[in-house]
Amino acid sequence: MEKYVRPEIIAMNGYVPGEQPESKQIIKLNTNENPYRASEKVYEAIRQTAELGLSRYPDPVAQAVRNVVSRKFNIDPDSVLCGNGSDDLLTILTRTFVGNGELLRLPYPTYILYQSLAEIQSANSERVPFNTDWTLPDTFFAAAPKLRLVFLPNPNSPSGTILPKTRILEIAENLPCPLVVDEAYADFAEEHCIDLVEKCDKIIVCRTLSKSYALAGLRFGYLVAAPKWVEQMLKVKDSYNCDSLAIAAAAAAIGDDGWLSENRKKILATRTRLTEQMRRLGFDVPTSYANFTWNSRKDRALKPVYEYLKNSGVLVRYMNYPKWGEGLRISVGTEEQINRCLDLIEKSL
Numbered sequence: 001m002e003k004y005v006r007p008e009i010i011a012m013n014g015y016v017p018g019e020q021p022e023s024k025q026i027i028k029l030n031t032n033e034n035p036y037r038a039s040e041k042v043y044e045a046i047r048q049t050a051e052l053g054l055s056r057y058p059d060p061v062a063q064a065v066r067n068v069v070s071r072k073f074n075i076d077p078d079s080v081l082c083g084n085g086s087d088d089l090l091t092i093l094t095r096t097f098v099g100n101g102e103l104l105r106l107p108y109p110t111y112i113l114y115q116s117l118a119e120i121q122s123a124n125s126e127r128v129p130f131n132t133d134w135t136l137p138d139t140f141f142a143a144a145p146k147l148r149l150v151f152l153p154n155p156n157s158p159s160g161t162i163l164p165k166t167r168i169l170e171i172a173e174n175l176p177c178p179l180v181v182d183e184a185y186a187d188f189a190e191e192h193c194i195d196l197v198e199k200c201d202k203i204i205v206c207r208t209l210s211k212s213y214a215l216a217g218l219r220f221g222y223l224v225a226a227p228k229w230v231e232q233m234l235k236v237k238d239s240y241n242c243d244s245l246a247i248a249a250a251a252a253a254i255g256d257d258g259w260l261s262e263n264r265k266k267i268l269a270t271r272t273r274l275t276e277q278m279r280r281l282g283f284d285v286p287t288s289y290a291n292f293t294w295n296s297r298k299d300r301a302l303k304p305v306y307e308y309l310k311n312s313g314v315l316v317r318y319m320n321y322p323k324w325g326e327g328l329r330i331s332v333g334t335e336e337q338i339n340r341c342l343d344l345i346e347k348s349l
């Protein structure tokens with residue numbers, strides 16, 4: 001049996017997404033979903049599109065979304081590529097730029113999926129550890145044999161920390177290959193790098209609707225890159241990687257700036273309270289620019305805290321990074337959800 005499967009696949013662990021429990025009673029703070037309902041304009045767009053019928057194939061390039069993104073950021077629509085979630089875009093990027101036996105670089109600790117993408121591609125990956133203050137050393141942009149692509153989530157997960165735009169530009173300008181800035185959480189930060197794409201064609205920015213638009217169940221993401229890169233990536237993607245309902249919904253969501261800024265305000269207020277309270281309870285919490293916080297402490301083990309929360313119906317993400325240590329990543333839920341979570345954490349200590 002095993003001789004038919006590629007050895008790289010047998011050797012890999014496979015990416016394990018955060019738990020999705022069946023029960024709706026559980027307070028889910030483990031995968032950075034948005035706790036609020038998406039814009040009503042999204043539901044209306046889905047209803048209208050469904051009404052028109054689904055017998056035709058969708059637009060292969062999702063031009064409706066390219067146009068909305070182009071207007072929002074004042075960029076060329078040909079610099080936008082749409083994907084079935086940003087995980088799809090990360091796969092397209094890896095397949096476009098990184099060949100068999102070539103090298104992909106990522107920081108550490110970070111989003112674990114990047115490494116799985118390299119493994120599937122029979123490529124090698126190199127981890128450059130963050131400094132203890134969550135900045136990156138200059139070795140992050142050092143040349144290396146066969147280095148073809150670098151992934152950098154900004155804000156980073158699990159830390160929620162951010163590198164300033166000036167540093168991103170410096171990294172990209174020094175690198176011998178493209179830099180993918182994964183901005184899954186940028187809507188919760190104070191700045192983003194989309195305008196850097198025109199300044200430096202090595203910068204590619206990835207966005208998702210899963211977090212800040214409350215549409216993780218929809219599966220939609222887009223990237224912004226120099227049109228010459230997009231042209232190549234279009235050959236790599238599945239012909240119809242975004243379905244008609246998702247295209248209509250995404251265009252409506254991205255077009256509704258009012259919803260986005262209202263939602264952002266609520267999440268940021270709760271994030272501030274969560275951070276302050278966790279610090280008061282003795283946790284080390286780096287200032288977060290995302291919709292989650294990273295909570296660690298040296299004086300006690302955190303697995304029991306995670307388990308106590310889970311048994312009490314609150315699911316957070318427990319992570320333990322070799323050589324880096326353990327922590328709880330807590331997504332910013334509603335005020336009530338965070339109150340419940342904080343009460344339980346206080347009891348568990």
Ligand SMILES: *Cc1c(COP(=O)(O)O)cnc(C)c1O
Pocket residue numbers: 084085086087088111153157182184207208209210216219220221
């Ligand atoms: C959640 C997340 C994604 C995945 O987004 P999808 O659009 O849901 O696939 C990508 N990158 C980072 C860093 C994330 O946290």
